[in-house]
Amino acid sequence: MGPGYVPFALGLVLAGLGLATVAKAYLAPDPDLGEAPADAAVSDATGVDDAVPEDAVAEHAVSDADALDPRPLAGIQWRPTVAIFAAVTFFAVTVDGLGLLLATFGTGLLAALARQGTGPVRALVIAAGLTLASWVIFVVLLQLRLALLGDWLGG
Amino acid sequence: MDLLDNLALGFSEALQWHNLMFCLLGVALGTAVGVLPGIGPTATIALLLPITFGFDDPTSALIMLAGIYYGAQYGGSTTAILLNLPGESSAAVTAIDGHQMARAGRAGVALAVAALGSFAAGTVATVVLAVAAPPLARAALSFGAAEYFSLVVLGLIASIALASGSTLKALAMIVLGILLGTVGQDLNTGTPRFTFGIRELYQGLSFVAVAVGVFGIAEILRNLHDPRSRTRMVSRVANLWPTRAELRRIVGPVIRATGLGSLLGVLPGGGHVLASYASYALEKRVSRNPGEFGHGAIEGVAGPESANNAAAQTSFIPLLTLGLPAHPVMALMVGAFIIQGITPGPKVMIEQPALVWGLIASMWIGNVLLVLLNLPLIGLWVRMLSVPYSVLFPVIVVFACIGTYSLGQNPWHVFAVAVFGVLGFVLVRSGCEPAPLLLGFVLGPLLEENLRRALLISRGDPSVFVTRPISGVLLTLALIALVVAVLPAIRRKRDVVFTEDE
Numbered sequence: 001m002g003p004g005y006v007p008f009a010l011g012l013v014l015a016g017l018g019l020a021t022v023a024k025a026y027l028a029p030d031p032d033l034g035e036a037p038a039d040a041a042v043s044d045a046t047g048v049d050d051a052v053p054e055d056a057v058a059e060h061a062v063s064d065a066d067a068l069d070p071r072p073l074a075g076i077q078w079r080p081t082v083a084i085f086a087a088v089t090f091f092a093v094t095v096d097g098l099g100l101l102l103a104t105f106g107t108g109l110l111a112a113l114a115r116q117g118t119g120p121v122r123a124l125v126i127a128a129g130l131t132l133a134s135w136v137i138f139v140v141l142l143q144l145r146l147a148l149l150g151d152w153l154g155g
Numbered sequence: 156m157d158l159l160d161n162l163a164l165g166f167s168e169a170l171q172w173h174n175l176m177f178c179l180l181g182v183a184l185g186t187a188v189g190v191l192p193g194i195g196p197t198a199t200i201a202l203l204l205p206i207t208f209g210f211d212d213p214t215s216a217l218i219m220l221a222g223i224y225y226g227a228q229y230g231g232s233t234t235a236i237l238l239n240l241p242g243e244s245s246a247a248v249t250a251i252d253g254h255q256m257a258r259a260g261r262a263g264v265a266l267a268v269a270a271l272g273s274f275a276a277g278t279v280a281t282v283v284l285a286v287a288a289p290p291l292a293r294a295a296l297s298f299g300a301a302e303y304f305s306l307v308v309l310g311l312i313a314s315i316a317l318a319s320g321s322t323l324k325a326l327a328m329i330v331l332g333i334l335l336g337t338v339g340q341d342l343n344t345g346t347p348r349f350t351f352g353i354r355e356l357y358q359g360l361s362f363v364a365v366a367v368g369v370f371g372i373a374e375i376l377r378n379l380h381d382p383r384s385r386t387r388m389v390s391r392v393a394n395l396w397p398t399r400a401e402l403r404r405i406v407g408p409v410i411r412a413t414g415l416g417s418l419l420g421v422l423p424g425g426g427h428v429l430a431s432y433a434s435y436a437l438e439k440r441v442s443r444n445p446g447e448f449g450h451g452a453i454e455g456v457a458g459p460e461s462a463n464n465a466a467a468q469t470s471f472i473p474l475l476t477l478g479l480p481a482h483p484v485m486a487l488m489v490g491a492f493i494i495q496g497i498t499p500g501p502k503v504m505i506e507q508p509a510l511v512w513g514l515i516a517s518m519w520i521g522n523v524l525l526v527l528l529n530l531p532l533i534g535l536w537v538r539m540l541s542v543p544y545s546v547l548f549p550v551i552v553v554f555a556c557i558g559t560y561s562l563g564q565n566p567w568h569v570f571a572v573a574v575f576g577v578l579g580f581v582l583v584r585s586g587c588e589p590a591p592l593l594l595g596f597v598l599g600p601l602l603e604e605n606l607r608r609a610l611l612i613s614r615g616d617p618s619v620f621v622t623r624p625i626s627g628v629l630l631t632l633a634l635i636a637l638v639v640a641v642l643p644a645i646r647r648k649r650d651v652v653f654t655e656d657e
Contacts, residue, residue, distance in 0.1 A: 003341035003348055006603045010334050017327040024323060076584065080379035081577065084372060084552065088573035091556035092566040104553055111549040115379055118545050126546055130553050142209065144561045 083114035099150035100139070105131045162285060165512030169520055174218055178517050181219035182525050185226020189246075190234050190536045191547070196227035198374050200487045201366040202551065204494065205558035213495035214510045218517040220491050224484050225467045225518065228427065229273060229525050232460055233536055236265045245428045245463040248435045252448060252455030259451050264397045266533060268405055268453055269460040270526050276413040276461035277522040280468035283417050284475075285515055288504065291476040295501035300609035301619045305629035307602045310479045312633040313422060314594055315640050322640045324587045332595020333602060335360055342604060355567040362490045364568040365596055367555045368575025369582075369589040370483070375548045376580040397453070405457035408438050412458040416465030421473060422481065427466035434462035468518055475511055476501055479598070483590045486597040494562075 087110035095103040108127035112118050118126075138144045168174065188199045200220050207216035231246035236253035249269065256265040298306070315325040338349045339359030350356040397405070415437065416430040438458040439448045448455050470481045471488075478500030480486040492499040497507065504511050529536070559568050579589045613619040621627045 003344050003346040006606065007334060007337045007348060010330055010337070014327060014330045014334065017323060017330060021321075021323050021327065075380070076581075077380055080376055081580070084376055084379070085573050085577050087549075087552055088372065088556055088576065089570060091553075091560070092569035092573065095556075095560055095566055095569065100557070104557065107556055108549050108553050111552040112545065115545050115548070122545070126549050130549055133550070134553055134557055138557055138561070142206065144209065144557075146557075146561060 077116075079116065080114040083110055087111040087114070095150070096147075097150045097152040099148050099153060100146045101131055101135065101148050102150070102153075104134050157289070158285060161289070161508070161512050162516060164509060165285075165514075165516030166520075168214060168509045168513030169218065169516040173212070174215055174513065174517065175520070177215040177219040178222050178521050179524055179528075181222020182226035182229075182521050183528060184219075185223035185228075186230035186233075186525070186529060186536060187539060188223070189227035189230020189232075190539055191542075195370075195374070196224050197483050197487065198367075198371040198551070199223055199227070200484060200491075201363065201370050202555050202558055204363050204366070204487060204490055205562040207491055208494050208562055210495075213492075213497060213507075214513045216491055216495060217488065217510065217514050218521075220488060221471070221514060221518060222521045225277070225464065225521060226525060228463055228467050229270070229529055230536065232269045232273075233266065233529065233533060236269065236456070237262055237533075237537055245431045245459075248431045248459040249456055251435070252450075252452045255449070255451035256453070256456065261451070264401065264453070265456050267530065268397055268401070268457050270530055272405060272409045272412070272457040272461035273464035274522050274526050275409050276416060276465040277468055278519060279413045280417050280420070280465040281515060281519045281522075284468055284472055284518075285512075287469075287472055288476050288511075288515075291472065292501040292504040295477050298501075298625070299623070300605040300612065301623050301626040302629065304602060304605040304609055305620055305626040305633070306477065306479065307598050307605065309629045309633040309636070310473070310481075311591075311594060311598060311602075312636045312640075314482065314591060315636075321586060324585075325591045328582070328587050328589070328591040329595040332592040332597075333599035335365065335592075336596045336599025337603065342600070343607065355565065360571060360596075361559070361562070361565075361568040362493070362597065363562055364559055364571035365575050366483075366487055366490065366593060367559055368572045369579030369593060371551060371555050372572060372576025373579030373583060373589065375551060376576065377583060378544065378548065401453055404453055407441075408434075408454040408458040409461045411437060411441075412460075412462035413465045416462035417469045419462075420466030420469035420481075427463040427470065430462040430466035431459035434458040464522075471514075471518075474499060475504060475514075478503070478601075480594065483593050486593050489597055 087107045090110055091103050091107040094106060098106075105127050108130035109123055112123035112126040113120070135148075139146060139148070169178070184199065184203075185196060188196060200223055203220065203223070207220065210216040228245060232249045232253065234240045235246040235250035236257050239250050239254040253265045253269065256262065311329050315322055315329070334349075336359070338356060340347050340357050347357055412430075412434040415434050416427070419430040419433065420427060435448075435455060435458060438452075438454045439445050442448065442452070442454060470485060473479045473481050474485045474488055478489070478498070480489050489499050492503075497503060497510075555572060556569050559572050560566065562568065579592075582589060582592070609619055610617065619626070620630060
């Protein structure tokens with residue numbers, strides 16, 4: 001029983017489960033699709049085109065809110081996915097270099113832009129407010145020891 | 156009287172003013188996130204976990220986090236009744252009859268009944284917890300490595316049997332979670348595993364990063380893909396108090412639901428969600444006029460609300476006695492213990508009595524605070540819904556980043572949040588639930604450690620798991636749970652419990 005014992009065994013099990021899932025998808029279409037409980041409510045997965053009016057979207061979302069698209073990856077929208085990933089990654093990359101304030105501002109800006117319909121001005125306002133709020137909450141009130149200005153700026 | 160001594164110790168601890176403040180803060184925060192549909196207790200606790208690192212007193216940290224959990228149950232039912240918008244999954248059942256009552260102008264009564272039922276159930280469940288925990292912890296102390304291994308297996312399997320969705324995918328998620336838990340240096344030999352030469356991965360993946368990613372960030376991505384409108388009329392809340400006849404009608408449901416909830420809460424899996432569905436189904440069956448259900452039956456509000464609150468309290472039993480989390484929120488509580496330098500398990504009860512009993516007592520105090528806080532302030536909570544999501548979610552993203560970073564000043568953990576956020580979202584889109592993954596991740600190291608220790612002691616003979624009586628029984632139960640989860644006939648019945656009257 002070396003260090004690889006458990007990971008190797010688990011890897012085999014996971015590969016087996018993966019094959020079983022693939023086989024099942026071909027042999028018997030998954031009956032669970034569309035039966036997700038409210039908890040796992042995978043929302044309307046058909047994707048939302050920019051052109052679709054807002055109320056039509058809402059209605060659609062309510063009508064089959066718990067249904068899964070048989071092609072789960074087809075409906076992924078790139079704007080929110082990429083923007084949120086970029087926002088968190090931006091923080092990871094810059095927090096040591098630029099410091100808390102600028103990293104927070106950039107992350108807030110990128111995150112705010114993730115939502116369809118949030119314009120650049122509104123995003124800037126949200127990011128600025130957020131930077132102020134995080135400074136008050138984390139530095140002033142909770143007194144976390146975080147560098148406000150990072151290494152790159154001589155902080 | 157041991158019990159009275161213990162409770163006295165607990166109350167003296169929980170009634171210290173700073174603990175009271177954290178309890179109040181917890182239940183207020185919990186109510187807030189319960190009201191807001193975009194963010195649940197799991198994500199909130201995951202986000203606040205790093206902040207508790209700075210707390211001097213572990214009791215305060217745990218009291219606050221626990222408060223968020225059961226506070227959210229209350230908050231979720233408030234919006235379910237007033238707006239037909241269950242803020243939390245277990246409140247979905249309450250919405251059925253609760254919102255009908257609100258539309259008939261009896262919103263106040265529905266809210267009061269929900270609060271009173273929850274309070275009564277919470278009180279009883281707290282006593283159940285206080286009575287059941289010490290003997291269980293004592294029994295657990297005699298467990299060896301083989302028993303612990305089997306117990307963890309049972310816990311993991313049972314969590315799938317009770318959850319909904321594809322059994323196959325849930326199993327795969329557990330295994331994936333355990334595999335993610337093996338990242339980092341091997342405990343026995345120090346050999347790095349799955350680190351790809353990256354030094355930051357030697358200590359393993361951060362639990363907080365994984366939890367914040369798959370619950371916090373993935374949840375945001377899900378909401379951004381599904382822009383639901385939230386503009387609905389709020390019904391006026393008037394005359395809170397139920398009539399004497401209505402009070403008599405809810406006594407039965409509350410008692411039945413408390414029993415049901417206390418029992419189901421202990422089981423791994425979605426204890427409180429299942430409890431509220433099961434209670435609704437039960438009340439409908441025993442009711443003399445089942446036709447009233449779905450049209451504002453007061454029993455349909457009292458039952459599920461009491462059941463989910465009772466379950467929320469008793470789900471602490473496996474955590475406090477065995478160190479085993481029954482569901483993701485409890486897994487996060489394990490994280491909170493670990494952050495404070497305490498390994499959860501049967502020893503905690505003996506070594507840290509003030510902490511355990513303080514936590515238990517704080518739950519009762521928290522329930523009192525919730526009744527005091529919620530009924531007069533309902534208008535305030537509902538007004539919170541007017542905060543636009545376009546402002547709310549960047550706040551969550553930024554707080555997640557700062558929180559995770561502040562834990563170890565390690566940007567690598569923040570990057571892990573981004574990766575696990577996208578991964579969690581893709582998994583949810585593919586019908587794989589993130590909850591089993593997190594449970595596997597938390598329990599994985601425990602599973603591996605005990606498996607290898609047991610096999611070392613037995614000199615590599617795997618039969619110890621079956622020949623030792625307690626271990627054998629636990630594994631048999633796990634096998635039964637697996638069969639139950641897979642059998643089509645039982646599956647269909649289980650789905651009925653989940654989908655009935657939706």
